[in-house]
Amino acid sequence: MADVPQPLTKPAGATGRGGSAVLAALTSRAVIAPIAAVVVFLVLWELLVWANGWPDYVMASPSDLPPAYAQYWELFLIMGWQTLWRTVVGLVVAVIFGVLVGMVMGFSRVMRDALYPLLVGFNAIPKATVVPIVALLFVGQHDFNTVLIAFMISFFPIAVSVSIGLSTLEPEYRDILRSLGASQATIFWKIALPKTLPEFFGALKVAVTLAFIGTNLMEIVSPHGRGLGALFDSGKTNSNYPLMFAVLIALAFLGIVLYYVVVALEKIFAGWAERSPG
Amino acid sequence: MQNLIEIKGVRHAYQTQSGPLPVLDGLEIAVPEGGFVAVVGPSGCGKSTLTKLVAGLLKPDEGEVWLHGEKVKSPRSTVGMAFQNPVMLEWRTILQNVMLPLEIVPTKMTRRQKEDRARYLLDLVGLAGFEGKRPSELSGGMRQRASLCRALVHSPEVLILDEPFGALDAFTREDLWQIMHQVKEKEPFTGVLITHDLRESIFLADQVVVLSGRPARTQYVLDVGTTGTRDLDHLYTAEASEMLATLRHQIEVAQGRAPAEPEQTATPDLPPGSAAQGMA
Ligand SMILES: Nc1ncnc2c1ncn2[C@@H]1O[C@H](COP(=O)(O)OP(=O)(O)OP(=O)(O)O)[C@@H](O)[C@H]1O
Ligand SMILES: [Mg+2]
Numbered sequence: 001m002a003d004v005p006q007p008l009t010k011p012a013g014a015t016g017r018g019g020s021a022v023l024a025a026l027t028s029r030a031v032i033a034p035i036a037a038v039v040v041f042l043v044l045w046e047l048l049v050w051a052n053g054w055p056d057y058v059m060a061s062p063s064d065l066p067p068a069y070a071q072y073w074e075l076f077l078i079m080g081w082q083t084l085w086r087t088v089v090g091l092v093v094a095v096i097f098g099v100l101v102g103m104v105m106g107f108s109r110v111m112r113d114a115l116y117p118l119l120v121g122f123n124a125i126p127k128a129t130v131v132p133i134v135a136l137l138f139v140g141q142h143d144f145n146t147v148l149i150a151f152m153i154s155f156f157p158i159a160v161s162v163s164i165g166l167s168t169l170e171p172e173y174r175d176i177l178r179s180l181g182a183s184q185a186t187i188f189w190k191i192a193l194p195k196t197l198p199e200f201f202g203a204l205k206v207a208v209t210l211a212f213i214g215t216n217l218m219e220i221v222s223p224h225g226r227g228l229g230a231l232f233d234s235g236k237t238n239s240n241y242p243l244m245f246a247v248l249i250a251l252a253f254l255g256i257v258l259y260y261v262v263v264a265l266e267k268i269f270a271g272w273a274e275r276s277p278g
Numbered sequence: 279m280q281n282l283i284e285i286k287g288v289r290h291a292y293q294t295q296s297g298p299l300p301v302l303d304g305l306e307i308a309v310p311e312g313g314f315v316a317v318v319g320p321s322g323c324g325k326s327t328l329t330k331l332v333a334g335l336l337k338p339d340e341g342e343v344w345l346h347g348e349k350v351k352s353p354r355s356t357v358g359m360a361f362q363n364p365v366m367l368e369w370r371t372i373l374q375n376v377m378l379p380l381e382i383v384p385t386k387m388t389r390r391q392k393e394d395r396a397r398y399l400l401d402l403v404g405l406a407g408f409e410g411k412r413p414s415e416l417s418g419g420m421r422q423r424a425s426l427c428r429a430l431v432h433s434p435e436v437l438i439l440d441e442p443f444g445a446l447d448a449f450t451r452e453d454l455w456q457i458m459h460q461v462k463e464k465e466p467f468t469g470v471l472i473t474h475d476l477r478e479s480i481f482l483a484d485q486v487v488v489l490s491g492r493p494a495r496t497q498y499v500l501d502v503g504t505t506g507t508r509d510l511d512h513l514y515t516a517e518a519s520e521m522l523a524t525l526r527h528q529i530e531v532a533q534g535r536a537p538a539e540p541e542q543t544a545t546p547d548l549p550p551g552s553a554a555q556g557m558a
Contacts, residue, residue, distance in 0.1 A: 172365040179333040179353045180382045180432070190381070194369055272369035272412065 060245035068246035075231060076250055083215055083227035084254055086143060090150025091211045095204070098155040102162025106192075112163060123156040128217060135222045142226060146218040153214035154207040161203035165196030198273035201266035208258045216251065228254075280347060282468045283309040283332065283436060288341035290327060291493075301327050303493035305341070309485065314462070314469035316479035318525065319489030319497075320533045325472045328494075329438045332470060333357045346435060355383035358434035358467070362441040364425035366413030372424050373409040376400060379432045392431075399427040402464060403457050419450035423457065430465055437467040444474060452510060455481050459508065476525045477513055486521075488528040498528040 025031065042062045049061035056064060069076060101119075105112040127149065134145050169192055177187050219229020228247050235243035267274075285307040291298040301324040309315045317325055330336040331343050334353040343350040345357075358379070366375050376396040380387065387395070400409060403423040413421060422442060429437055443451045455478060462469070473479050479486045480502050488498040500521060512518055530536035 170363065170365050172361045172363055175330070175333070175335060175361070176359055176365075176379075176428075177382060178335055179357050179359050180355050180379050181353050182382045186382065190378075191367065194367070270369075 056241050057239060058241075060242045064242040065246050065249060068240075068242040072231075072243065072246070076228075076246075079226065079228045079231045080250055080254060083219065083229065083251075084258075086146045086227065087150050087211050087215045087254075087258070090147045090214065091154060091207060093147065093151045094155035094207060094211060095158055097151070098158030098203075098207075099162050099200075101155070101159040103166065103188075105159070105163035106166025106196075109167075112167065119156060119159060127153045127214060131217050131221050135218070142222060142224075145222065146215050146227070149218045150211040150214040153217075154211035157203040157206045157210070158200065161199040162196055165199040166192050169195060197270040198266075201262065201270050204262050204266075205259060208262055209255060212251070212255050212258065280311070281308040281344075282311040282313070282346055283307065283315075283470065284342075284344040285328075285332070286342045286344070288331060288338040288343060289493075290324070290331065290336065290338050290340075292327075300493040302331075302338070302495075304495045305489075306496045307487055309468055309470065311468055312466055313485060314471065314483045315485045315487055316471045316473055316483035317487045317489060318473060318476065318479055318529065319494055320491045320529070321474075323489050323492045323532070324494040325489065326440055328489075329359070329440050329470065329472060332436065333359060333438060355379075355432060356435040357438060358429035358432065358436070359438045359440070360422075360425045360429040360442045362444045364418075364421040364442075366416075366421060366424065368413055371410050371412060372400065372405065372416065373397065375413060376424060376427045376431050378428060383432045385432070396427065396431055399430055399465075400424070402461055403427055419446055419454065422446065422454065426454075426457075426461070430461070430467070433465070435468060437469045439469065440472045441474060442471075443478065451475075451478070456510070458482055476522050476529075479525070480518060480521050481508060481510070481513055486525060488525065488532060490532045491534060497532055500525060500528075 046062045049059050052059075054061075060068075101115065105115055130152065131149060134148055138145050138148075173191050173195075174187060177191065182190075215227065216229040216232075219225045219227040220233050224230075225233065228251055232244055232247040235241070235247060285305050288302055288305040289300070290302040291300040293299075305328065307315060307317075307328075317328060319325055327336065331338055332345070332350070334343075334350045334357070337351070345354065366372075367378070370378075373393065373396050376399065377392050380392045380395070385392075397406075397409060400406060403426060405420060405423055405427070408416065408420065408424075413424070416424065426442070429439075443454050446454065459482070469483070471479070471482055476486075480500075484502050486500040486502060487496055488500070489495070490497040502521065527536060531538050
C-alpha cells in the first residue's frame with residue numbers, strides 16, 4: 001500500500017557476495033573504530049581506578065564487572081528482557097500516537113495552533129515528577145506504569161517531527177497530484193509519508209533514548225519493581241557497587257542495541273535521504 | 279472553431295484575514311486546440327491563480343472555465359502541470375518520478391508500456407541515460423526537463439507551465455525553448471505558459487495575453503502569428519522587436535507606469551524614461 005521506498009542496495013547483489021561481504025563489513029572502519037574506542041575507554045577507566053586506589057564502594061573498575069555478571073547472569077537476562085520489552089512497547093505506542101498527532105497537526109493549521117502549546121507544556125514537565133504520580137495512580141500495575149512513562153517521555157519528538165515534515169511539504173507536489181485527481185490518502189501514502197521518513201527517524205533516535213530513560217525511572221522509583229532499574233536499586237540497597245556498575249553498562253549496551261536497530265531501519269526505509277559526505 | 283480552453287468572465291477572490299482579496303476580475307482567454315498561449319503580467323497579479331482555475335484546483339467565484347467543451351468543476355486527469363520549482367521525489371529514480379502520474383490516472387497501460395512511454399519522453403528531452411539516476415544527481419535544467427516529461431507522460435490535452443524556466447540561466451533556458459518546440463511537434467498538446475520573459479512568450483506561444491495588475495483582467499492579446507517551429511534567430515528580426523516593444527509597453531501599462539495609449543508616450547510632460555520603448 002504505502003509507497004515505501006526501496007532499499008538502495010540491490011538484494012540480488014548482496015546475497016551473491018554473501019560471505020566475503022560479511023567479512024568485509026566486520027573488518028571495515030565502521031566496525032573496528034567504535035570497538036577500538038570502547039577498548040580504550042575501558043582501559044582508561046581501569047587505569048583511573050587503579051591509579052587512585054579507589055576501593056569497590058567508591059568506584060568499580062571494569063575488571064570488577066565480569067564477576068558481577070557471572071554471579072547474576074540469570075537476573076541480568078530476566079531483568080534485561082523486562083526492561084527491553086517494556087521500552088519497546090512504550091516506544092511502539094509512542095510512534096503510533098506521535099504519528100497520529102503529528103498527522104493531525106501537519107494537515108490542519110487550526111489543530112496545529114490549538115495543540116502546539118499543550119504539547120510543549122506537557123513536554124516541559126520533568127518526567128521525574130510524573131513518575132510518582134503515575135505510580136500512585138495505578139498502584140501495582142507495574143508493567144502498565146512503566147510502559148506509560150516510556151511512552152509519555154518519548155512521543156513528543158515524534159509528533160513534532162511528523163507535523164513539521166507534513167506541513168513543510170512543497171505545495172507543488174500537492175498541486176501536481178491533486179490536478180490528476182489523486183485523493184488525500186494517495187497524496188499521503190505516495191508523497192507525504194515517505195517524505196517525512198528522514199525527519200521521523202531522526203526523532204525516533206532521540207525517542208529511543210528517552211523511552212529508555214522513562215522505563216528506568218519507573219523501575220528504580222517504584223517499590224518491588226522489575227527490570228534492570230530494580231536490579232540497580234537492589235544493588236544500591238546492598239551496597240553492591242560492582243553490581244550497580246554492571247547494570248549501568250548493561251543499560252548502555254541495551255541502549256546502543258536499540259539505537260542501532262533504529263539506524264538500520266532508517267538505512268532501509270530512508271537511505272535515499274543520506275547525502276554522501278564531501 | 280471550438281476552443282479547447284475557454285475562460286469566460288472569470289472572477290476570483292481569496293479569503294484572507296483582512297477580508298477578500300480580489301485577484302481575477304473578468305478574465306477572458308480562448309485557446310484553440312493545439313494552440314499555445316503565453317500569459318504575462320505584473321508579479322502577483324494572479325497568473326498562478328489562473329493556472330489553478332484551469333487545472334480545476336480552484337473554483338472561480340464567477341464566470342466559467344471550459345476544457346474541451348466541458349465545464350471544469352473539479353481536477354481532471356487531462357491536464358499536466360510543471361512549475362518553476364521542479365519538485366522531484368528524492369527516493370525515486372528519474373524514471374520512477376516521470377511515471378508517477380501513470381500511477382494515479384486510470385490507464386490500461388501495462389507496466390512495460392508505462393516504462394517505455396517514460397523512457398521515450400526522457401529521450402525526447404535529451405535525458406536518455408539518466409533514467410536510473412536520483413533527482414539529486416541532476417542539474418536544475420535537467421530536473422526541469424524531467425519535470426516536463428512527468429507533466430506529459432499521461433498524454434494530457436492541456437499542458438500548464440507556470441514559469442518553468444524562470445530559475446534557469448539564459449543558455450539553458452534557450453536550450454529548453456527549443457526542446458519545447460521539438461516536444462510539441464511529437465506530442466501535440468494545448469499549452470498555457472505563464473512567464474516573465476517576453477522573448478520566451480513570443481518564441482514559444484502563438485498568442486500572448488497581457489494581464490492587468492491585480493485584480494487581473496485581460497488587458498491585451500497579441501497574435502504572434504507564426505505557428506510551428508521557430509528558431510532563435512527569429513527573435514532578432516524587426517518583426518519580433520516590434521512585438522516585444524508592444525508587449526513591454528503593455529506590461530508598463532499593467533504596472534501603472536505608463537498611460538494606456540501608446541501615442542501619448544511621446545508627450546513632453548511625462549517624466550523622462552517612463553515611456554521607454556524597446557523599439558527606439
Ligand atoms: N492561497 C492564497 N490565499 C490568499 N491569497 C493568495 C493565495 N494565493 C495567492 N494569493 C494572493 O493572490 C495574489 C495573486 O497570486 P498569484 O500566485 O496568482 O500571482 P502570480 O501572478 O502568479 O505572481 P508571480 O508572478 O509572482 O508568480 C497575490 O497577491 C497573492 O498574495
Ligand atoms: Mg506565480
